[in-house]
Amino acid sequence: MVTIAAIIYEPGSTTKNKTGSWRTFRPIMDNKKCIKCENCYIFCPEGTIYEDENGDFKINYDYCKGCLICVNECPVNALTSIREEK
Amino acid sequence: MMNKKQFPREEYFAPGHRGCAGCGASIVARMALKAIGRDTIVVNSTGCLEVFTTPYPETAWKVPWIHTAFECAGAVAGGIERAIKALKKRGKYKGRKLVVMPISGDGGTADIGFQSLSGALERGHDMVYIMYDNEAYMNTGVQRSSSTPLFASATTAPAGKISKGENNPKKDMAMIAAAHGIPYVATACISYPEDFMRKVKKASDIEGPAFIQVLQPCTVGWGYSTENTIKIGRLAVETGLFPLYEIENGDFKITYKPAKRKPLKEYIKMQKRYRHLTDEDIEILQKNIDEKCKLLGLE
Amino acid sequence: MEKTDIVTGTIAAAMAAKLSNVEVIAAYPITPQTHCVETLAKYVANGELDAEFVKVESEHSAMATCIGASATGVRTFTATASQGLALMHEMLYIASGMRLPIVMLNTNRALSAPINIWCDQQDSITERDTGWIQIYAEDNQETLDSVIQAFKIAEDEDVLLPVMVNIDGFILTHTVEPVVIPDEEKVREYLGVYEPKHAYLDPDKPITQGPVGVPECYMETRKDLNDAIEGSKEVIKRVNEEYYKLFNRKYGNGLVEGYNLENADTVLVSMGSVCGTIKYVINKLKEKGKNIGLLRIRTYRPFPKEDVVEMLKDANNVAVLDKNISLGFNMGALGIDVSSVLKNKKVCNYIVGLGGRDITPQNIEEIINHVEGAKDGETKWINLRE
Ligand code: SF4
Ligand code: SF4
Numbered sequence: 189m190v191t192i193a194a195i196i197y198e199p200g201s202t203t204k205n206k207t208g209s210w211r212t213f214r215p216i217m218d219n220k221k222c223i224k225c226e227n228c229y230i231f232c233p234e235g236t237i238y239e240d241e242n243g244d245f246k247i248n249y250d251y252c253k254g255c256l257i258c259v260n261e262c263p264v265n266a267l268t269s270i271r272e273e274k
Numbered sequence: 275m276m277n278k279k280q281f282p283r284e285e286y287f288a289p290g291h292r293g294c295a296g297c298g299a300s301i302v303a304r305m306a307l308k309a310i311g312r313d314t315i316v317v318n319s320t321g322c323l324e325v326f327t328t329p330y331p332e333t334a335w336k337v338p339w340i341h342t343a344f345e346c347a348g349a350v351a352g353g354i355e356r357a358i359k360a361l362k363k364r365g366k367y368k369g370r371k372l373v374v375m376p377i378s379g380d381g382g383t384a385d386i387g388f389q390s391l392s393g394a395l396e397r398g399h400d401m402v403y404i405m406y407d408n409e410a411y412m413n414t415g416v417q418r419s420s421s422t423p424l425f426a427s428a429t430t431a432p433a434g435k436i437s438k439g440e441n442n443p444k445k446d447m448a449m450i451a452a453a454h455g456i457p458y459v460a461t462a463c464i465s466y467p468e469d470f471m472r473k474v475k476k477a478s479d480i481e482g483p484a485f486i487q488v489l490q491p492c493t494v495g496w497g498y499s500t501e502n503t504i505k506i507g508r509l510a511v512e513t514g515l516f517p518l519y520e521i522e523n524g525d526f527k528i529t530y531k532p533a534k535r536k537p538l539k540e541y542i543k544m545q546k547r548y549r550h551l552t553d554e555d556i557e558i559l560q561k562n563i564d565e566k567c568k569l570l571g572l573e
Numbered sequence: 574m575e576k577t578d579i580v581t582g583t584i585a586a587a588m589a590a591k592l593s594n595v596e597v598i599a600a601y602p603i604t605p606q607t608h609c610v611e612t613l614a615k616y617v618a619n620g621e622l623d624a625e626f627v628k629v630e631s632e633h634s635a636m637a638t639c640i641g642a643s644a645t646g647v648r649t650f651t652a653t654a655s656q657g658l659a660l661m662h663e664m665l666y667i668a669s670g671m672r673l674p675i676v677m678l679n680t681n682r683a684l685s686a687p688i689n690i691w692c693d694q695q696d697s698i699t700e701r702d703t704g705w706i707q708i709y710a711e712d713n714q715e716t717l718d719s720v721i722q723a724f725k726i727a728e729d730e731d732v733l734l735p736v737m738v739n740i741d742g743f744i745l746t747h748t749v750e751p752v753v754i755p756d757e758e759k760v761r762e763y764l765g766v767y768e769p770k771h772a773y774l775d776p777d778k779p780i781t782q783g784p785v786g787v788p789e790c791y792m793e794t795r796k797d798l799n800d801a802i803e804g805s806k807e808v809i810k811r812v813n814e815e816y817y818k819l820f821n822r823k824y825g826n827g828l829v830e831g832y833n834l835e836n837a838d839t840v841l842v843s844m845g846s847v848c849g850t851i852k853y854v855i856n857k858l859k860e861k862g863k864n865i866g867l868l869r870i871r872t873y874r875p876f877p878k879e880d881v882v883e884m885l886k887d888a889n890n891v892a893v894l895d896k897n898i899s900l901g902f903n904m905g906a907l908g909i910d911v912s913s914v915l916k917n918k919k920v921c922n923y924i925v926g927l928g929g930r931d932i933t934p935q936n937i938e939e940i941i942n943h944v945e946g947a948k949d950g951e952t953k954w955i956n957l958r959e
Contacts, residue, residue, distance in 0.1 A: 200288030353641025
């Protein structure tokens with residue numbers, strides 16, 4: 189059943205769409221090197237880098253498309269990339 | 275830059291959207307919403323951002339969002355702003371400021387939506403209009419808009435045997451907006467998030483119309499590999515090609531001054547849309563920038 | 574308190590919008606509706622109407638502003654005509670597709686080129702398939718009543734569609750008639766406050782309006798829209814009755830109005846102010862012992878198919894008068910519609926009054942005489958100059 193005027197009543201429902209499958213490269217985070225500059229966090233177009241309960245940045249691979257902006261923007265090379273294994 | 279939690283952690287723009295890997299428009303939306311917060315109503319023009327965030331039955335937006343057509347974000351936003359006033363008369367939203375945020379691409383702003391925008395600015399609607407500028411019609415496949423820069427190749431202004439691509443200079447939307455005498459106008463770039471988000475926040479606090487033109491590199495349209503979205507944006511600013519400024523109540527202020535401007539060639543060479551250019555062509559563009567920077571006090 | 578005023582159709586419409594307590598008005602001037610938005614501006618300027626009046630820069634923006642306001646959950650109104658309506662075209666589909674109960678006065682005027690500010694109905698007929706309910710009023714009283722009714726119909730939970738109230742340019746817009754102005758409190762009580770359950774931009778309950786209608790859902794939304802406008806027939810009839818009980822005026826069954834149909838072998842079918850002229854001729858001929866009927870289509874969309882079939886069942890000569898022309902079909906839109914629902918019956922089509930051409934009682938008699946001797950399917954242009 190389509191809603192009236194195709195209105196979408198569930199905010200943020202694109203999370204059902206796991207865009208992690210798009211990835212050809214996988215960014216890897218080394219929290220020991222990370223200086224928490226927040227670059228990767230703010231520049232990620234997917235908003236898929238989050239801060240865990242310990243205050244460490246983590247990547248949610250469900251949505252990471254592997255653009256590698258985070259890797260490119262990390263000032264201390266705490267982020268590296270590997271080819272995605274399918 | 276290293277202070278803890280400089281950026282708000284709330285997310286109003288959900289992942290799972292269909293934006294290309296490395297999409298600059300997504301970054302615009304995500305940052306702008308972080309800057310304003312939950313009491314934002316987004317008015318999206320037709321374009322990439324609208325299409326890739328809302329394929330029924332899914333939406334990436336966690337704030338109220340509306341799309342109607344391509345050319346009318348200004349007018350729709352005006353209607354919403356007045357409706358909020360009317361609702362406040364009924365006692366709704368007491369003591370709250372709801373921010374109406376039209377967001378349109380360069381085509382939706384500088385071309386087809388120009389009249390609607392101008393009308394909305396002139397009428398003084400309280401809104402934060404965001405022009406996400408990727409310098410062409412990306413949604414339909416990189417056709418030129420009036421915001422496409424000189425000598426960039428676009429599918430309706432292709433470089434060819436007798437053409438160097440776009441033959442007109444980029445329309446200066448921020449200055450045109452400023453000519454309306456509105457309280458706040460700014461340019462911004464996603465590569466400078468503190469600057470961009472500060473401007474969005476400021477714009478949302480100001481009563482009346484605010485216009486922010488934010489430069490947003492596009493991997494597909496500009497032709498570069500996905501990891502370089504931020505890097506290229508930074509080069510646009512560091513070369514002086516896209517100066518960051520704000521005009522608050524008529525007072526012009528450069529908000530970021532590159533220590534030493536980088537040569538334009540560095541920026542040009544990273545993008546396929548410019549690959550047909552010779553050194554002489556780049557020299558012409560460099561001269562243009564130098565002149566503009568001189569006017570703005572960016573030596 | 575109810576009172577009687579001598580007013581034009583445009584002012585009657587503005588009064589109705591005021592009585593209906595509209596909250597956002599988006600206005601752009603165009604002849605022959607301008608008095609309507611000027612009057613509303615005056616009400617707001619004098620504090621007689623507490624509405625937000627948005628002085629837009631085009632009709633496209635007028636409709637876009639109404640869409641934004643209505644989608645935020647307030648009652649909205651605008652007025653236009655002719656080129657202005659044509660400029661809105663794209664937004665008309667969006668207003669109905671988003672299920673926004675916007676009410677608009679359209680003052681029927683010819684379309685360019687050549688530019689012509691006078692009356693015909695080509696403008697609104699051209700917007701026939703946009704999903705807007707279209708009501709055609711016959712006089713200024715009906716204009717006022719129809720605008721009030723339009724809000725009741727548009728905002729009905731089972732309808733949620735925009736409504737266009739059409740009145741003939743100059744003939745109604747610039748002619749004064751006595752109009753009964755109902756009591757403001759009574760109208761406001763009847764309409765209540767518009768509080769949508771389906772569409773409203775509210776940060777406390779964020780929804781996405783106007784998303785991408787992928788092929789998996791688009792067709793269903795069109796079917797819903799069609800069901801809603803078809804279903805609105807019952808609501809229009811109900812509102813017509815409710816209104817009669819409260820305000821003592823009704824217009825046929827809300828969809829159509831029959832006039833002198835009993836034992837009428839020849840029946841004219843039309844919309845708008847020309848029906849007044851037709852009634853005059855009918856009365857005159859009746860004195861001479863000739864019985865002619867009129868079926869006035871009040872609601873053109875949704876089209877009252879069932880009523881047309883039922884009310885014309887005894888007629889043998891059906892003459893449809895159209896103030897519009899489907900170029901390349903040599904018929905007007907109403908003629909085409911009526912012909913398509915009447916099987917095995919003589920239906921002739923008369924193209925009248927384009928761009929302000931007079932339609933005189935003699936012309937009506939000419940049509941009656943013609944249809945009685947004509948073959949089924951003939952089209953005739955009336956009062957064409959040599
Ligand atoms: S690779 Fe791209 S999408 Fe993945 S986490 Fe890094 S910035 Fe985000
Ligand atoms: S960019 Fe590098 S240093 Fe900065 S927060 Fe991310 S991982 Fe840490």
